[in-house]
Amino acid sequence: xxxxxxxxxxxxxxxxxxxxxxxxxxxxxxxxxxxxxxxxxxxxxxxxxxxxxxxxxxxxxxxxxxxxxxxxxxxxxxxxxxxxxxxxxxxxxxxxxxxxxxxxxxxxxxxxxxxxxxxxxxxxxxxxxxxxxxxxxxxxxxxxxxxxxxxxxxxxxxxxxxxxxxxxxxxxxxxxxxxxxxxxxxxxxxxxxxxxxxxxxxxxxxxxxxxxxxxxxxxxxxxxxxxxxxxxxxxxxxxxxxxxxxxxxxxxxxxxxxxxxxxxxxxxxxxxxxxxxxxxxxxxxxxxxxxxxxxxxxxxxxxxxxxxxxxxxxxxxxxxx
Amino acid sequence: xxxxxxxxxxxxxxxxxxxxxxxxxxxxxxxxxxxxxxxxxxxxxxxxxxxxxxxxxxxxxxxxxxxxxxxxxxxxxxxxxxxxxxxxxxxxxxxxxxxxxxxxxxxxxxxxxxxxxxxxxxxxxxxxxxxxxxxxxxxxxxxxxxxxxxxxxxxxxxxxxxxxxxxxxxxxxxxxxxxxxxxxxxxxxxxxxxxxxxxxxxxxxxxxxxxxxxxxxxxxxxxxxxxxxxxxxxxxxxxxxxxxxxxxxxxxxxxxxxxxxxxxxxxxxxxxxxxxxxxxxxxxxxxxxxxxxxxxxxxxxxxxxxxxxxxxxxxxxxxxx
Numbered sequence: 206x207x208x209x210x211x212x213x214x215x216x217x218x219x220x221x222x223x224x225x226x227x228x229x230x231x232x233x234x235x236x237x238x239x240x241x242x243x244x245x246x247x248x249x250x251x252x253x254x255x256x257x258x259x260x261x262x263x264x265x266x267x268x269x270x271x272x273x274x275x276x277x278x279x280x281x282x283x284x285x286x287x288x289x290x291x292x293x294x295x296x297x298x299x300x301x302x303x304x305x306x307x308x309x310x311x312x313x314x315x316x317x318x319x320x321x322x323x324x325x326x327x328x329x330x331x332x333x334x335x336x337x338x339x340x341x342x343x344x345x346x347x348x349x350x351x352x353x354x355x356x357x358x359x360x361x362x363x364x365x366x367x368x369x370x371x372x373x374x375x376x377x378x379x380x381x382x383x384x385x386x387x388x389x390x391x392x393x394x395x396x397x398x399x400x401x402x403x404x405x406x407x408x409x410x411x412x413x414x415x416x417x418x419x420x421x422x423x424x425x426x427x428x429x430x431x432x433x434x435x436x437x438x439x440x441x442x443x444x445x446x447x448x449x450x451x452x453x454x455x456x457x458x459x460x461x462x463x464x465x466x467x468x469x470x471x472x473x474x475x476x477x478x479x480x481x482x483x484x485x486x487x488x489x490x491x492x493x494x495x496x497x498x499x500x501x502x503x504x505x506x507x508x509x510x511x512x513x514x515x516x517x518x519x520x521x522x523x524x525x526x
Numbered sequence: 527x528x529x530x531x532x533x534x535x536x537x538x539x540x541x542x543x544x545x546x547x548x549x550x551x552x553x554x555x556x557x558x559x560x561x562x563x564x565x566x567x568x569x570x571x572x573x574x575x576x577x578x579x580x581x582x583x584x585x586x587x588x589x590x591x592x593x594x595x596x597x598x599x600x601x602x603x604x605x606x607x608x609x610x611x612x613x614x615x616x617x618x619x620x621x622x623x624x625x626x627x628x629x630x631x632x633x634x635x636x637x638x639x640x641x642x643x644x645x646x647x648x649x650x651x652x653x654x655x656x657x658x659x660x661x662x663x664x665x666x667x668x669x670x671x672x673x674x675x676x677x678x679x680x681x682x683x684x685x686x687x688x689x690x691x692x693x694x695x696x697x698x699x700x701x702x703x704x705x706x707x708x709x710x711x712x713x714x715x716x717x718x719x720x721x722x723x724x725x726x727x728x729x730x731x732x733x734x735x736x737x738x739x740x741x742x743x744x745x746x747x748x749x750x751x752x753x754x755x756x757x758x759x760x761x762x763x764x765x766x767x768x769x770x771x772x773x774x775x776x777x778x779x780x781x782x783x784x785x786x787x788x789x790x791x792x793x794x795x796x797x798x799x800x801x802x803x804x805x806x807x808x809x810x811x812x813x814x815x816x817x818x819x820x821x822x823x824x825x826x827x828x829x830x831x832x833x834x835x836x837x838x839x840x841x842x843x844x845x846x847x
Contacts, residue, residue, distance in 0.1 A: 226564055230749075231669050232601035232733050233566040235661065240561035243547055245554040246642065248610040248656060252649030280553035289569040291612075291654045321567065328573035329650040333612045335569060340556065348552050412553050428551075 211297055212325050215306040222286065222319045234321035236287055242339035247277035253330035258373075263301045265392040266332070267308025273415065274336040275316060275396035276465040280413035282346040282405045283338035285316050285398060290323035291333040316398060344405030346469070349428035351410040355470040355496040357433060358479075360397050360488045362441045363418055365390035367461020368449070377453070383445035390443075394465040400486040404469055407482055411469035417460035419503060419516050422468055426501035435494035437507045452515075460516040470496055532618055533646050536627040543607065543640045555642035557608055563660035568598035574651035579694075584622045586713040587653070588629025594736065595657040596637060596717035597786040601734035603667040603726045604659035606637050606719060611644035612654040637719060665726030667790070670749035672731040676791040676817040678754060679800075681718050681809045683762045684739055686711035688782020689770070698774070704766035711764075715786040721807040725790055728803055732790035738781035740824060740837050743789055747822035756815035758828045773836075781837040791817055 220228040227235035238244050251270050253259045271288065278285050290309065294302075313320060318336070369391035371377040372384055379387070397413070404411060410429060414421045418435075426433055442458055449457070471479055483490050497504075505512045541549040548556035559565050572591050574580045592609065599606050611630065615623075634641060639657070690712035692698040693705055700708070718734070725732060731750060735742045739756075747754055763779055770778070792800055804811050818825075826833045 226663065227666070227668065232598045233568040233604060233659075235602070235663075235666055236565040236567065238559040238565050244557040244559050244565060244658075246557065246608075246610060246656075246658070247554040248612050248644050248654075250612045250614055250645045250647045250649075250654065252614055252647050255647060255649050277553040281556070283554060287567075289567060289656055291569050291571045291656075293571055293573055293652060323569050324571045324654070326571045326573050326576060328571075328576050328652060331614060331649060331652055333569075333571065333645070333654040335567075335610055335612075335656040337565075337567070338554075342547065342556075345548070345556055347548065 215302045220319055225319050225321055228321050243342050245278055245281050245283035245338045245340050247274055248335040249274050250333040263305035264308040267305040268312050268393050270332045270334050271309050271312045272394045272396050274334045276413040278338040279397045279401035280411050281340055282344050282401045283340035285318045285338040287321045287337045288318050289335040293326045293328040293331045295330055346408050346411035348410050348412055348425050351425050351429035351431050351470040351496045353431055353496050353498040355409050355472050356492050357470055357494040358490050358492050359466050359468050360400050360490050361466040362443050363464055364446045364458035364461050365443045366463035367457040368446050379445055397467045397488055400467055400488055403482040403486050407475045407478055408469040409472055411467055414464040414466050414468050416462045419459040432497045432499035432502050433494055434497055434504045434506055437505055439493045441491040455514050456516055536623050541640055546640050546642055549642050564663050566599055566602050566604035566659045566661050568595055569656040570595050571654040584626035585629040588626040589633050589714050591653045591655050592630050592633045593715045593717050595655045597734040599657055599659040600718040600722035601732050602661055603665050603722045604661035606639045606659040608642045608658045609639050610656045614647045614649040614652045616651055667729050667732035669731050669733055669746050672746050672750035672752050672791040672817045674817050674819040676730050676793050677813050678791055678815040679811050679813050680787050680789050681721050681811050682787040683764050684785055685767045685779035685782050686764045687784035688778040689767050700766055718788045721788055721809055724803040724807050728796045728799055729790040730793055732788055735785040735787050735789050737783045740780040753818045753820035753823050754815055755818055755825045755827055758826055760814045762812040776835050777837055
C-alpha cells in the first residue's frame, strides 16, 4: 500500500451526516450550518512527551485527542458535528494507525461527528484536532455571566486523572482496584456534551476543567468580575484521592488538571430546573460553592473555616480556545 | 510577562469582523455563517525540517503558514473569513513570536480574516492552521467536474518555488537577480483567493497546485474520470527556469511542488467569460492543454510531439483537505 492509501484506509469514510456536502478528498470540506445556530470551533494540540507518553496506547490516545476537543464544545453548550485531524507521525506504523483511528472514530461515531478532513505529515508525533459544532446564539454558555449568589457546580469527580498520572509516574502507589477506574478517567475522559447542551439557558457561565479547578474557575471569575467561595469538603473526589494526605489531595483535586469535567454557575432561580435538565446527562453533578461579589479570587473553606492552600501550577504555556 | 501574556500580546486582538460573536478567550469561538452559503474548512500542518528550515525567517513563515491554507479555500472558490492557529514551540522566543505573528496577521488582515482561536503548546516546532470560509453551494469549485473538451488553465507561473528551493539547497546556482523574485514565490506565496472567487460558475473543476502540476492535475483527472493533454511549450515558467536543462526544468515545473497556483478547467462555452472574470484577480492565467476522454492520465506534448517524462515524486505522506 502507498502512504496515501494507508491513510485513506484508516481514516477516509463516506460522509454519514447529511450536512456534509463535501467531505475528505477535495481542497476543503463543505458543510451546511443551520441558519438559526452559530458555528462553534475549538482547536487543541497534544504533543508526545508533553501531553502523553510516547508509548501511550494509540486506541486511548485517539479517544483522548478527540475527547479534549469535544469537552470544549460541551463547555459552550454546543452540539458537535464535524472534526478535522492533523496528525504528524515519525513513521507509518499501520498497527499504531489502526488503533489510533479506531479510538478516534469510535468516539466520533458515539457523538455522530464526521471526520471531514485534516492533514498527515511526517515529523515528531503530535496531534491537532479542530472540532466544529453548532449552538443557538441565546443558549451558548460563556465564561463571563456569573453573578454574586449563583451556585458553583461541577460534573463528575475532580482529581481522578491527576491521581492516575501520579501513579503512572511512580509518585503514588495505588492498588489495582483503585488504579483501573482512575486510568479510564486519565486516558478515556468522557466529554460532557449532553450536560453542556442541557445547561443551555440554565447556567450563567461554564467552562471545562482542563488545568484544574483553581485555575479554570479563576477564568470564570476574571471574565465575570466576581469572586468565589469553594467548600472543600463538598468537592466530589474519588475514594482513592480521599485517602491521600491533605496537601497532595488538594493539589491533585484543584490543580492536577486533565479533569475534562464542566464547572458552571447557576442562578438561584434556576436551581429547581437544574436537576431535571441534567437528569438525562449521564453524569453526577455537585454543588461546591457560590459566587460572591469582589475581586476575582477563590476563598477556600473547609467546614466553614478559611484555608490557605499552596497549589503548584503546571504551565506548558498552553492557551487554548 | 507570563507565558499566557506573551501569547496574548502577540496574537490576541479584539474581533474585527462582525460575524465573530465570540473570538479568543472562551472555550470555543462562535461565528455567524450566512444562511445562503456553505462553510468551507481546510487544515494544513507545517513541520520544521520537513516543510521549512528551522532557521526560516519567522515573518515569512507566518505568512506562508496562512497562505497555504488560504490557497485551499481559493481552490474551492471560497471567501476566507476566520482562522485558528495551533503553534507548537520549543521555547518562548519573543522576537521570533513577534515576527511570526506579524507575517501571519498581515496576510490575515489583507484578506479580512480574523484569528479566532487555536492552541499554544511546548514541543518540536510545528504549525497547524485551520481556515474557515464561505462559498455559495452552486459556486463551489470541485475536482470532479472536468469534461472532455474543457481547456486546462493555470494561474501565475509553475516551478518558481521549486527552483528557489534548489538554489537554497545549493543544487542550482542562480544570480541574485534571478534568485530574489523566486525566493518570494517560495517563501511568500500569494493565495489566489480573488481568482478562485472569480471562477465560481465558470470553471468546471479546480484545485491548488501544492505537490506539482503532474500530481495535482492527476487528482482532477481521477475525480472526473477523464484524461488530459498538456502542451509543455505553453507552460508559464519563470525565465530562470527556462534557462535550466530539460530534465531539471520539467522536474521542477511539473513535480517541484509549493506552487500554490490554481489549476482549473473551463468548458468552451465559458471561454469568452473567463478573461472578463479574471481581469481583476491580479494574476496572469495561461491555457496549457485540454481534457480528453479516456484513462485518468496526462499525455505530455512538446510542440505536438508526445514526450515521455520521468518525474520524481516527493512524498512526505502529505494528504490534506
